[in-house]
Structures are given as C-alpha cells and as structure tokens.
Amino acid sequence: MSRGYPAYAGYDIGDTPAFRGNAGTIAKELMAPESQALPTETVLDSRLTLETPLVLQSGEALSPVTVAYQTYGALNADRSNCVLVCHALTGDQYVCGTHPVTGKPGWWDDLVGPGKVIDTDRFFVVCVNVLGGCMGSTGPKELNPATGRPWGLKFPVITIRDMVQAQAKLLNHLGVEKLFCVTGGSMGAMQVLEWASRYPERVFAAVPIAGSYRHSAQNIVFHEVGRQAIMADPEWRHGAYLEEHKVPKRGLAVARMAAHITYLSEAALHRKFGRRFQDRDAPTYGFDADFQVESYLRYQGSTFVDRFDANSYLYITRAMDYFDLAAENGGVLSNAFAGTPVRFCLISFSSDWLFPTSESRAIAHALNAVAANVSFVEIESDKGHDAFLLDEPEFHQTLQGFIDGAATIHGLPRRGVRNP
C-alpha cells in the first residue's frame, strides 16, 4: 500500500507516515492538561435545512434540522442512478476526494470515484453526515434555538431510524424518488437495513457491509466503556464543555482507543506491530509507550479528538446501541423484510469480531425466509472490522460484480459508458 488512510476511516495500520513521524510526541499530547476549543468552522459544501420539524423515534420533535451532505457525479434524466452511501460511527459525508478538514483522501476513496466500483461517471453518489454528527448536520454541538447555546446533553437521543428519515427528506429535496443502491459499512450497514426495511419501494439494491440487524450485547458494552471514558473526563463538564471552552480530549481519546481495538484483529496487530518496541531497544520499566502498538493506539486517540465532538460520540454510539430490527418487528427479523422487492448483497469479513459473519448470515437467513433476492459473501481477510475501509481486492471485486449486475437489470449504463 502506497499511502496512509484518513484517521477517521481506520488506517491500514503501521503504514502511516504521520504516525511514524509523530509517535514520540503522542504521549505528551494526550497527557497535556490544557485544552482548546474544537475547530467548529470548517468548509462544508452542501446543506439543507428541513422546513418542518423532524419527529424522532423517541416522539420528540427536533427543529431546526440541517443535513450536511456531499454529492459526486450527476443525477441522470430518469433520476434512476442515485447511490446513497451511509457512513459509519466516526465517518462523514466526505466519501472520496480530499477531505476538507484532514486533507487526506475520503474514507471510501478506494471504492468511490470515476471508473471505480461505485462509479461516479455512471452513478450519482450522495453521502449525508448523520443526524447527531459533527460535520455540519444537526447534532449536540450545534446551537439550541431555545437557549442560543450549544445543545449539549439537551439534544434529544436519536436513532438509526431518525438518521434514515433525515436522509429520506434530503433525497426528496434532491428529486430522488428511488435509490438505485444504498450501501455502507458498520453503522452504515444498519442504515442500509433500515432503509430497505422502512422504504422498500424506494430502494432497488441494498448492500449492508460488515453490519448487523442489531447491536450485540458485547458491542453495547464496548460503547459504554467509551462513553464512560468521555464522561469521566473533568473537561467534559456534564456535556457543557463547548460553552466553557473546554474539550474532553483525554476521555474522547480513550474512547477512541478502546473502540479502535475492536476494529482490528490480533492477527493484524501482530503482523504490523507484534511486541516490537517504539524507538528503543529495551523496556524502560515505566508507563511510557514502550511498544509500537501502544504508540499507534495513542496516535489514533490523539488525532481523533481534533476532528470529532465528544457529545456526538455519545449520541451516535447510543443510536447504534438502540438498533434492533428484529425487536422492532415482533422479534422476527424476517418480518422487517416481508415481500421485499429489494435485491440484497450482504458482505462480511472473516476476521471481523465486532460484526462477525454470523450476524450477516442471520440476515441472509431472514431474507431467505421471505424469498428475497439475496447474495451473501464472506471475504477472507485478517484485517478485522476495518477491512471494509481497506484495499481488499476480493471485496471490491464482489461488490463490483453485484453493483454491475444490478445496474444492468436496473437499465443503467455498463461500466465504461458514461452517464448520458
């Protein structure tokens, strides 16, 4: 691999120049007591403010609601070539090209672009910063109109369904009645399943990747560790840190570090770092980052705090925890898809222990039970959950086959033929 991946997307570990160069200073950064305000002013290209309040799954009405989004490629005359890409927990709408904040390639730059698997020469690609996010969409760091101050913990708890509802309203605004395809990994896969279940008539093909129909008990507690780390940081100020010009950097960094472990695998960590020492030949008999793997993880934590809002992290992890498509359908997952016309392609990765293959298989079985059109593939990879963001040729090949097959059936141009 010739270049590093953006920090928020998960690195192909150990292959990141920035990480190598900065590793020595990371510990100091993390331990530094002084805090600074988040960079709240970033260049965000497209936004839509909804005209009516959004009625949330909790029953609360949220207003005003702004959705920040990015589009790539052009909508065709039939409005039939739209691909909605749903981002993961800490992803954002900058799918490909250069990210305006990090200056690095977008999180799915390998897959999305002209001539790529999700071909922007043929498809109109839309990605929306999720509700509750911190890249322009309404979330806890935006201003609460009732108080004129950031929402903080006054922000209502949102769900995956709420995120999808906001996306659906944006698509109405963009004139997209029916999606050719909706896809995404991890929390993105949850949104894909919600889309297919909630708006089956608006989806032609759905590709949930490395996902599940419900957040497992183990995943909930990993999130809880992260939330507790944030809330234990004195700078968090019960969620009101923005008003007090503080940032709970250490808590958020620890949350990221804990979560990041779950995105990897022992095999990948061992291959890239093993037990090698960081810039030294022997242990220092202290609590400095002696091991490369420690230094790497600290780096992941420290870079994350510069681009992510701690309260957003609380809200979005909560949304994932609440997701359970089976429970919402009388405990029977197949009820969520009864009579579905959607073509599904489920993709999992062999070393992913956060969203293991068994979860995708359960979805495949539920879809079989309603005679849905479904493909289900597990990709061999030792890169853990993060594999969905990385250069995995078998994954890309499978996804390309599915998308090209679906595009032909949907009457869209073949690969190499530009959208007229």
Added chain:
Amino acid sequence: MTDTAISTGHATPRIRIDLQQVADLVPPKSRVLDVGCGDGTLLAYLGAAKQVDGRGLELSMARVRAAVSQGLSVIQGNLESDLKDYPTGAFDYAILSQTLQATHRPRAVLEELLRIGRRAIVSFPNFGHWRVRLALLTGGRMPVTTTLADTWFDSPNIHLCTILDFVDLCRDMGVKIESGFALDGQGRQRDFSALGRRANLFSEQAVFVLTRV
C-alpha cells in the same frame, strides 16, 4: 425483459452438456433455486437464455464470490441446514445437480427441495451402471470411473445409490416422478423408455423431475 434477467446483451453462454440437459427442463421466466450452484454456471445460463429469476446456495465461499462477482444472487450456506429457511413454494424449480449423493440425509434434502420448489430437478451418478458393477466385481475395490472419479477416501460421495434405489425412495416418500432420462458418459441424453429395464445398467447418470403428489 423481466426485472430479474441477469444479462441480455451478451451471447448465450455455452455450458457443460449435463447442465444443458438440466437447463432444458426449465421453462423461461420461472423462479429457480439452484442448490449447490458452484460458481453459478447454470444460473448465469438460465438468466441469459431463459430470463429465469435464479438464486443459488453454495457451500464453498470461493465459488460464492465467483458467482456474486458475476452479478448472480448466491448465498453461502449448507444445504443440509439452510434449506429450512426458505418458505414453502417459493420457487417453481429447486435444482440439485450431482450433489444428493454427497449429503448426509438425502431423504430429508429431497423433502426440503419439494417443499421449497413446486418441482425438483435432481441428478445423480448411477451406482448401478455396468462399469461400476464390473469394477467392483472384477477388481474387488471401490469403483473409480469417469463419473465417480474419486478414490473412496477422497470422495465426497457418502450416499451413492442406483436408479432403482432412487425410484424406490420416491415411491416410499410418495413423490411423483414426472419425467426422467439417462445421461451417458459424454452427457448425451438417453430415454429411459428406450432403455427399458436396462436403464439401471446402462445409465451413467440420471436426471429426474419430481413433484409432490
């Protein structure tokens, strides 16, 4: 063009002759589940040539990837545990090519095929063929023939049967044999009626179309 045809722009692909014989039994535009579909050769052909709405189930993940990469709807799974998920009568045809003899519970598999599909098309190597019989009689060892090419310790085939055995099982299960034919070593079709009582001796493979009574 139906909503589910895989491809209409390409020339109809050529397939192995025994698969062709099975494909010829499937009417255009029917709904087909190919159980043990391999890399999807038959499904791709049925989609292209007959606008069939086809799905596949395959054990080997590598073959599933190959099939999905062609745009086919295939899932990875074990036919002995996963057929139960499919709803009753979901398909016009459930196809099981050259796999029945490799299953642990062939009778249960047949029952599932006939529950899921209105018809089942089942093909298998005939252990009653004269070459098999001769090999065992003269060599005293498990037969290795062109149709049964593996040695006993490498063979996936654990429940081999003859045509007569299969007909007996169908009778026992109350399954109707709608039609059937033999295939010779080159995959050429031979009518059972022409072979008469000698069918079990002269058929290397058998193909049956079954329905519930």
